[in-house]
Structures are given as structure tokens and as C-alpha cells.
Amino acid sequence: MITFHQVSKSFGTKKVLDQLSFEIKQGTLTAITGPSGCGKSTLLNIIGGLEKPDSGEVNIEVVEQPFKNSTTRLLLYRNQLSYLFQNYALIDHESVEYNLAIALRFVKHPNKRALMKEALTKVHLDIDLKTLIYTLSGGEQQRVAIARLFLKPSSIILADEPTGNLDHDNGLEVMNMLKSLAH
Numbered sequence: 001m002i003t004f005h006q007v008s009k010s011f012g013t014k015k016v017l018d019q020l021s022f023e024i025k026q027g028t029l030t031a032i033t034g035p036s037g038c039g040k041s042t043l044l045n046i047i048g049g050l051e052k053p054d055s056g057e058v059n060i061e062v063v064e065q066p067f068k069n070s071t072t073r074l075l076l077y078r079n080q081l082s083y084l085f086q087n088y089a090l091i092d093h094e095s096v097e098y099n100l101a102i103a104l105r106f107v108k109h110p111n112k113r114a115l116m117k118e119a120l121t122k123v124h125l126d127i128d129l130k131t132l133i134y135t136l137s138g139g140e141q142q143r144v145a146i147a148r149l150f151l152k153p154s155s156i157i158l159a160d161e162p163t164g165n166l167d168h169d170n171g172l173e174v175m176n177m178l179k180s181l182a183h
Contacts, residue, residue: 007056044158082154086161088145090133097129103151119147
């Protein structure tokens with residue numbers, strides 16, 4: 001469960017979040033909507049631990065809290081978290097395989113390439129693992145980024161504008177892929 005209680009965040013004189021309070025229950029798919037610049041990405045970054053709020057409380061119950069060491073707790077938390085960034089966060093001059101391998105770096109499996117191919121099949125992408133990211137279309141890059149989510153099971157998936165550059169049909173398809181990841 002994710003709980004925000006009177007969370008505020010400013011950048012200079014611009015208040016992006018102003019005493020925001022809400023609760024998201026486990027196993028739900030929640031959309032955060034609003035106009036450009038209203039704080040959606042900032043909200044996701046606070047949930048993901050990439051930014052700290054200026055004030056308020058953020059409670060995320062993914063990891064039990066027996067650890068006094070906040071660094072250990074943060075590492076455990078981040079292990080339960082996956083991002084689908086607005087720009088996909090792929091390494092352009094590396095291969096699809098290299099980019100997918102990032103999600104598998106702590107996975108012990110005799111055939112990681114088979115796992116990668118299976119993930120690409122789930123996102124309806126039939127490409128060679130050696131293909132360089134920069135040669136792919138924007139839609140194909142997005143599918144590689146979503147395939148990476150299938151390789152790293154997570155309690156929380158943060159997707160920043162997952163359908164922003166897609167037509168209606170492809171947007172629905174991406175949302176269905178993300179729904180299949182929710183537990």
C-alpha cells in the first residue's frame with residue numbers, strides 16, 4: 001500500500017505538490033492524470049525514492065520494516081520497484097539483449113536469452129536480441145522497455161506517460177500489458 005499524507009514539493013517558487021494526501025491499495029492499477037507540468041512525474045519520483053518531498057509523510061508498505069538501517073530498507077524497497085520511464089531509459093548504442101540483461105542481473109537462470117525472447121514475445125516484438133536500440137522505432141523501443149518489466153517481477157510498477165506517444169489502439173494494448181503485470 002502507498003500512502004501520502006499532506007505531501008508538498010516545490011521547485012524554486014513553483015509549488016508542484018501542495019499537501020497531497022491519498023492511498024493506493026496493493027494489487028490495484030491506478031492512473032494519475034492531469035495537465036502537463038502538474039506534478040505527475042514528481043509524484044512518481046517521490047514514490048520511487050528518486051526525489052524527497054519538502055514536507056509530509058510517504059509510507060510505502062512493500063517491505064516489512066524490521067531493518068533499522070535505512071540504506072538496507074531502501075535497497076530492499078527498490079528491488080520491489082520497476083519503472084517505465086517516459087523516455088524508456090534504454091541505452092541507445094547498446095543491443096536489445098544488453099538492455100534486457102539489466103533486469104536480469106540478479107537472476108540465476110541457465111538460459112537468460114530464452115527469458116528475454118519470451119518477454120519480447122509477450123510484448124509482440126519479433127526482433128533479434130543483437131539489434132541496437134537506436135535502430136528501433138519509438139514504439140519498438142517502448143515495447144523493449146515493457147519487456148524489461150516482465151523480466152523483473154515487482155510489487156510496484158511506476159509508468160510515466162506509458163501511452164503518451166501512441167494511437168488509441170496501441171495505447172490500449174500497452175495498458176493491457178501493464179494490467180497483466182499487476183498482482
